Amino acid sequence: MSTYQxxxxxxxxxxxxxxxxxxxxxxxxxxxxxxxxxxxTRSDEYRNNVNEMGxxxxxxxxxxxxxxxxxxxxxxxDKYGQFGGETAAEKRDxxxxxxxxxxxxxxxxxxxxxxxxxxxxxxxxxxxxxxxxITDALGVMNxxxxxxxYFVANRPTIADFTLCSYLFFADEFGYDWADYPHVDRWLNNxxxxxxxxxxxxxxxxLEA
Amino acid sequence: MSTYQxxxxxxxxxxxxxxxxxxxxxxxxxxxxxxxxxxxTRSDEYRNNVNEMGxxxxxxxxxxxxxxxxxxxxxxxDKYGQFGGETAAEKRDxxxxxxxxxxxxxxxxxxxxxxxxxxxxxxxxxxxxxxxxITDALGVMNxxxxxxxYFVANRPTIADFTLCSYLFFADEFGYDWADYPHVDRWLNNxxxxxxxxxxxxxxxxLEA
Numbered sequence: 313m314s315t316y317q318x319x320x321x322x323x324x325x326x327x328x329x330x331x332x333x334x335x336x337x338x339x340x341x342x343x344x345x346x347x348x349x350x351x352x353t354r355s356d357e358y359r360n361n362v363n364e365m366g367x368x369x370x371x372x373x374x375x376x377x378x379x380x381x382x383x384x385x386x387x388x389x390d391k392y393g394q395f396g397g398e399t400a401a402e403k404r405d406x407x408x409x410x411x412x413x414x415x416x417x418x419x420x421x422x423x424x425x426x427x428x429x430x431x432x433x434x435x436x437x438x439x440x441x442x443x444x445x446i447t448d449a450l451g452v453m454n455x456x457x458x459x460x461x462y463f464v465a466n467r468p469t470i471a472d473f474t475l476c477s478y479l480f481f482a483d484e485f486g487y488d489w490a491d492y493p494h495v496d497r498w499l500n501n502x503x504x505x506x507x508x509x510x511x512x513x514x515x516x517x518l519e520a
Numbered sequence: 521m522s523t524y525q526x527x528x529x530x531x532x533x534x535x536x537x538x539x540x541x542x543x544x545x546x547x548x549x550x551x552x553x554x555x556x557x558x559x560x561t562r563s564d565e566y567r568n569n570v571n572e573m574g575x576x577x578x579x580x581x582x583x584x585x586x587x588x589x590x591x592x593x594x595x596x597x598d599k600y601g602q603f604g605g606e607t608a609a610e611k612r613d614x615x616x617x618x619x620x621x622x623x624x625x626x627x628x629x630x631x632x633x634x635x636x637x638x639x640x641x642x643x644x645x646x647x648x649x650x651x652x653x654i655t656d657a658l659g660v661m662n663x664x665x666x667x668x669x670y671f672v673a674n675r676p677t678i679a680d681f682t683l684c685s686y687l688f689f690a691d692e693f694g695y696d697w698a699d700y701p702h703v704d705r706w707l708n709n710x711x712x713x714x715x716x717x718x719x720x721x722x723x724x725x726l727e728a
Contacts, residue, residue, distance in 0.1 A: 359660075364660060379616055380615070382615065386612075386615070387612065404591050407594070408588040411590045416627070423649075436645065437644065441646045445631075
């Protein structure tokens with residue numbers, strides 16, 4: 313058995329955050345495929361035995377389960393001494409962006425991408441609402457990256473890995489990085505990291 | 521000048537999270553009122569000089585600004601040795617709920633409450649979308665609290681303070697805690713803490 317088992321699937325940007333980190337750290341891990349589209353995360357079985365929050369990813373190490381991608385990334389950064397903050401101020405700066413991602417980026421792009429990219433819905437009031445919030449938040453990201461290669465301390469950290477995840481599916485939810493040149497440059501910096509792979513190459517893709 | 525200055529306003533559940541913590545710790549603090557409804561957080565002045573993320577709260581200590589309520593709560597818990605985790609596992613458990621709150625609770629209830637409670641909009645497809653997500657997330661919270669007085673380690677922590685904030689405005693966005701009896705009991709536990717005050721008593725209420 314591998315050192316780490318990761319519950320997830322390829323369409324989940326949240327699973328990708330952790331898969332990317334495991335890969336960039338060169339760790340030994342394997343996937344436990346979760347069939348989100350068949351309702352697996354909503355089942356009592358999953359909520360009672362895997363994750364009460366009904367979410368992926370879940371990382372298992374020596375039989376112990378850890379949930380929430382931000383917690384998992386922070387744990388791995390600390391344990392392996394890579395991609396984390398070197399000072400208390402840097403650690404706070406990283407958490408600041410992990411929270412921004414959970415509040416303003418991933419939690420808004422995830423549902424938009426599900427609606428228009430997976431369920432192929434037409435644009436509607438909900439997708440317009442989500443796009444409004446996402447456009448504002450991407451503007452904040454683009455401005456922050458002006459003159460910087462990465463979000464914190466100008467080197468790759470878990471702040472970048474949490475923020476980038478859903479952006480690699482941009483064609484599926486209709487954004488063009490030409491409108492956000494600093495975001496575009498930063499995504500290319502992440503793609504150039506040794507070990508980087510696209511979510512669809514790292515995790516099993518489910519039939520939607 | 522007080523030890524801490526807090527940029528915020530009473531309708532902001534995110535500001536309340538920090539105001540409540542400062543009050544429960546018995547610290548010396550004062551408010552810097554931010555007129556969200558007049559667009560202050562969207563101005564260049566605010567984004568360039570106060571918070572590039574265009575958000576409240578911002579906590580100032582000795583002239584240094586700190587943003588994101590989860591980061592501020594964690595900083596204060598560490599500094600004053602209260603309401604934090606005592607072990608690495610407890611700290612991870614707290615962050616897990618802080619992230620859940622940012623992703624699934626506050627980021628969904630905030631906009632719903634703005635639409636129906638402040639702007640007095642009729643129910644529409646966006647409010648229905650938000651209610652669907654909120655109802656699921658409150659179900660997770662209610663189940664977790666079955667047999668527990670607080671979210672982590674059965675004592676009050678910053679996990680509770682982040683999760684409770686918007687719930688004190690429930691009448692404004694149309695939820696009834698009779699449907700979530702464990703959430704109801706837990707909110708009463710928080711109200712019983714020495715120093716607890718309602719957001720409208722702790723922070724200046726803006727004209728919407």
